[in-house]
Amino acid sequence: MQEIPQDKKQLIEEVGIMLEERSGLSPLAARIYATLILSSHDGLSFGKIIQITQASKSSVSCNLNVLVQLHYVEYYTKPGDRKRYFRTSQFYIKNTMEQQRHSIDKELEIVKKINAFNKDHNPEKFKNEKSLGILFQEYLEEHRHKINIKLKEINDFQKQA
Amino acid sequence: MQEIPQDKKQLIEEVGIMLEERSGLSPLAARIYATLILSSHDGLSFGKIIQITQASKSSVSCNLNVLVQLHYVEYYTKPGDRKRYFRTSQFYIKNTMEQQRHSIDKELEIVKKINAFNKDHNPEKFKNEKSLGILFQEYLEEHRHKINIKLKEINDFQKQA
DNA sequence: AAGTTGGTTCGATACATTACGAACTAATTG
DNA sequence: CAATTAGTTCGTAATGTATCGAACCAACTT
Numbered sequence: 001m002q003e004i005p006q007d008k009k010q011l012i013e014e015v016g017i018m019l020e021e022r023s024g025l026s027p028l029a030a031r032i033y034a035t036l037i038l039s040s041h042d043g044l045s046f047g048k049i050i051q052i053t054q055a056s057k058s059s060v061s062c063n064l065n066v067l068v069q070l071h072y073v074e075y076y077t078k079p080g081d082r083k084r085y086f087r088t089s090q091f092y093i094k095n096t097m098e099q100q101r102h103s104i105d106k107e108l109e110i111v112k113k114i115n116a117f118n119k120d121h122n123p124e125k126f127k128n129e130k131s132l133g134i135l136f137q138e139y140l141e142e143h144r145h146k147i148n149i150k151l152k153e154i155n156d157f158q159k160q161a
Numbered sequence: 162m163q164e165i166p167q168d169k170k171q172l173i174e175e176v177g178i179m180l181e182e183r184s185g186l187s188p189l190a191a192r193i194y195a196t197l198i199l200s201s202h203d204g205l206s207f208g209k210i211i212q213i214t215q216a217s218k219s220s221v222s223c224n225l226n227v228l229v230q231l232h233y234v235e236y237y238t239k240p241g242d243r244k245r246y247f248r249t250s251q252f253y254i255k256n257t258m259e260q261q262r263h264s265i266d267k268e269l270e271i272v273k274k275i276n277a278f279n280k281d282h283n284p285e286k287f288k289n290e291k292s293l294g295i296l297f298q299e300y301l302e303e304h305r306h307k308i309n310i311k312l313k314e315i316n317d318f319q320k321q322a
Numbered sequence: 323a324a325g326t327t328g329g330t331t332c333g334a335t336a337c338a339t340t341a342c343g344a345a346c347t348a349a350t351t352g
Numbered sequence: 353c354a355a356t357t358a359g360t361t362c363g364t365a366a367t368g369t370a371t372c373g374a375a376c377c378a379a380c381t382t
Binding site: 187188189216217218219220223224243 | 339
Binding site for chain 2: 118
């Protein structure tokens with residue numbers, strides 16, 4: 001039942017905030033996820049997570065389920081032990097990047113639509129900003145391309161491991 | 162007082178949702194911003210924005226002020242006319258990218274901290290995932306680099322214009 | 323079969339955020 | 353100087369979301 005050191009607690013909060021903002025997770029879900037990312041154990045039990053986060057059973061249950069469904073977190077069991085042990089999904093960095101790809105895809109889609117719309121309906125506006133809008137679209141396209149390459153790298157890396 | 166066509170209304174909503182998610186703007190602020198991005202007029206008046214969004218004066222006032230303070234939107238006036246005319250800031254794409262840079266910076270910062278922490282405290286975990294974590298960090302660093310280059314391009318572009 | 327343990331489900335509560343309306347200022351017009 | 357227009361401020365109502373507690377189920381233990 002050792003206490004968690006102060007600096008680790010703070011890092012958990014910090015990482016939690018980032019995850020919350022970037023992934024739209026609830027505060028508790030983000031904190032749990034951060035806890036698992038920084039945990040030195042290979043899997044924390046439900047009860048342990050409650051103890052660390054000081055949250056209620058129901059909240060932890062619900063938020064863990066969300067994390068599992070989003071594939072951020074996975075669990076395993078030990079024979080002769082009813083508990084579940086939760087840890088970050090083996091592919092969590094890959095998942096993170098796929099999520100990035102997804103949000104880039106969506107943004108690119110919209111930016112294209114905006115450019116197309118302005119070209120049709122606001123020609124003078126489009127002309128004024130044409131190069132800027134296109135510049136941005138190009139940037140997004142390149143970025144997507146780059147993410148795809150990195151994702152492939154990670155895929156290969158995990159296959160060989 | 163012409164009505165706004167249905168397809169444009171829908172595009173406004175779509176763009177609005179994206180802006181809301183990506184920038185953390187309130188729904189109304191995001192809708193206003195989307196409206197201005199897609200507007201064919203060079204600046205919409207306060208009243209016109211109320212009419213389009215069907216929102217209350219106070220909400221529009223408040224959200225417009227937020228958009229102006231964040232430099233997403235700017236306004237100009239005409240001599241002998243008390244109204245303000247609002248339009249997307251001349252630098253809105255640049256602003257968008259600076260925001261991206263900022264969020265990447267923050268994420269990179271955190272990922273570095275995570276890697277450093279795991280290296281110190283969870284050596285076995287760090288070893289297992291070392292290349293993945295580093296891969297991700299590298300990706301973020303490249304991405305930041307790329308954003309900086311694009312930003313410079315945009316800067317130069319706007320200087321010459 | 324009664325009592326634990328591990329975990330889920332389902333309202334209720336608390337909290338934060340958004341949007342609103344009414345009252346107000348400040349400039350403009352008749 | 354009354355009336356209109358442009359816009360702000362502030363308290364409040366409405367809405368949405370996170371968390372909680374209590375009741376519950378299922379599996380295991382005695």
